[in-house]
Amino acid sequence: MAYQPVVIDPENPLGYYTGIYLAQTADERVKRKLGPDYKGGGAVTSILLYLVEHGVVDAVVVARRKKGLYGETIIAKTPEEILEATGPKWSIVPYTLGLREKLTSMDVGRVAFVGLPCQAQFLRQVKMFPLMESDFSKKIYLIISLFCMGTFAVESFLNYIKKSYHVSPDEIENISINGDELVVKHVRGEIRIPIRDALFHLQHGCLTCPDYTGLFADLSAGKALKPGFTLLITRTKLADKIVREASNTGYLKLSEPDEESLKIVIEKAREKIMRSYKYLSTVL
Amino acid sequence: MSKPTILIYDLGGCEGCPLSIMRVYPQLINIADVYTKCLGKVDLDREYDYAVVTGPICINSPKHVEELKKIRKNSRVLIAYGSCASVGGIILYARGGQEPRPEHRVYAPISRVVRVDYAIPGCPPAPQMLISLLNCIRRGKGYFLDLFRAVALNPKLSGFDLMDEVVLNGLCVGCGACVLSCPTNALQMIDNRPDLIPEKCIRCGTCTVRCPRFSQILIQRSRLLQKASSLSRISGV
Incomplete structure (x- = not known):
């Protein structure tokens, strides 16, 4: 081996x-x-x-x-x-x-x-x-x-999108990354979230991972x-x-x-x- | 180069670990000079390069305690092999009432009595484990060796500790390593997080060394412990 x-x-x-x-x-x-x-x-x-x-x-x-x-x-x-x-x-x-x-x-x-x-x-x-x-x-x-x-704490991240952008989890179709922004495509269009804001919703375990x-x-x-x-x-x-x-x-x-x-x-x-x-x- | 000498010694228990080791004797005798009861040669008074001890130590038995101390003195590297020897395992549940009335205080991981170099949980570890471990120790470094050294310094590992230290602390990322490792299916994924069924946990400690977060915490803690103990030696505490 x-x-x-x-x-x-x-x-x-x-x-x-x-x-x-x-x-x-x-x-x-x-x-x-x-x-x-x-x-x-x-x-x-x-x-x-x-x-x-x-x-x-x-x-x-x-x-x-x-x-x-x-x-x-x-x-x-x-x-x-x-x-x-x-x-x-x-x-x-x-x-x-x-x-x-x-x-x-x-x-x-x-x-x-x-x-x-x-x-x-x-x-x-x-x-x-x-x-x-x-x-x-x-x-x-x-x-x-x-x-x-790092990976997202899914519940927290979805809740954030729902509260701040009024997009419910069921409506999300795709998420992609573009420069410094996360582009979330949903049934009614798309939203752009600065990565800096999304970082708060990373899992804590990922923050200690080297x-x-x-x-x-x-x-x-x-x-x-x-x-x-x-x-x-x-x-x-x-x-x-x-x-x-x-x-x-x-x-x-x-x-x-x-x-x-x-x-x-x-x-x-x-x-x-x-x-x-x-x-x-x-x-x- | 002559082959290293290895002593394999069982302190008792369910015999799962000695049986598991027995299955690699054919490979083991190629890489080491093996001393064990099964092959008819045991001599606790000579020196060994490696000593592999299986089973928990019975504090009530002066004979076994003396033997263990002798093994420590005469071996260069002492390996606590299997859950009972390394972290206590299912024997920790012994609480009196059964024959021959073992109590909580009686059986302990061997690191309670002597200094252990590497502790390997697993109930029992798969046969190939011993060969990989000896190969790794011979080459001398790497993340997993650090981990097994850390287990020797922190013999309190079980599904309960996994829940306390990682899951309830919010450090679990939900990779599923613990669930795939558990031999008794005591852990299950519920909403992307492991959940422990307490009655099923046999305290073998496998999930804790498989968890990427817990293993990292163990290694860092052992480094702190070593630093503290060397500091106290310097200051004469």
Whole structure:
């Protein structure tokens, strides 16, 4: 088993990695699904499609948005199911008891997991140190973490939108980020909320979390500064191989990361570590 | 390079941990020189690189307390393996009335008696755990090693502590790690937050080390404790 000491250090906020790439989807289905307005790169979906269609994994665990800010985790086995889960979710989608039961009972061998840094930490621990016989350690093949600056306390955030903007949770259709604003599309139009105001509705647990990129994952992915691109950080040889293979088989277009994008990721990762020190000292 | 020596010693209990370790003997003897009752060689008087102790310590038994102290003295790294040895586990519920009348005060995690280097909760830990742990200790650093070292300094971990320290404190983000870890399904997700069914919790402590928030709090607290103890040594308190 590959050994990977994870050390959280503000001097080296991206942790241990083997490669950094700027990636963009080369898959028509993903492009069509995301639409022309989407600012991300769609690289994670493309990698998942490669994994499933080439039989590298039997299934992937992804989060799908149900309604508004609520979502559910699903075990996707077909490209259609994966495509349906594309795009940001804007809230954390918890792993539940049903997931463990499905994973242990289902006839799947290798599974790729997509989650947030906190979930990647849990999965890495399960894989490296199986504390329980009931752990599904052997099924975890690849852990993909998305960049995360924190998740919303859903109830509080929805209440804020309702009180301040008179949009009820049922009316929200989509939320996207545009510069310094959150754009909330609803049935009657759209509202723009400054990110500064929305920050008050972050979960407290996220304020003490030091992990921006997902230090425990095999592969970290997040929006690059350059519109239409995803920044990929590979942390193990396995992840590196998969990214290259996905590029060779025409799912992805890879390029060197630009300095600006790198600088911003490092800055944000360091900011999250420093923020966690500040808030953690108040709860010890 | 000669293989490190490892002593595996059971202080009693349900025998789940010794059974779990027994299943990795074939791999374990490749990486270490194993001393254990099952393989017919136990010698508490010689020195060991690693000692793995399973089961809680019975305070009423001077024989076992002496043995444990001897193991600590003769081993370079002492590992409390399994929930009973590391955090107390289900044995904490012993309250008298049953034969042979164990009481609350009688059984304790072994860190109550000796200094422990790494404490591994789990009821019982899966067989592969011991191999991964030894490999990690040999290489010597990383977040999870810090975590298991921190558990040794803070042997009060259970579903109840998870609720108190993380969920009721408002630090839970709702990732679902605890729910997926619980061996008895004592935790369930209700409105995106874990909820504990007290009767089902066996105090194994798995959920607490799996929780990203709690593990972080544990590591930071252990650092503070170590700092405080080194300060008190300097000032002679």
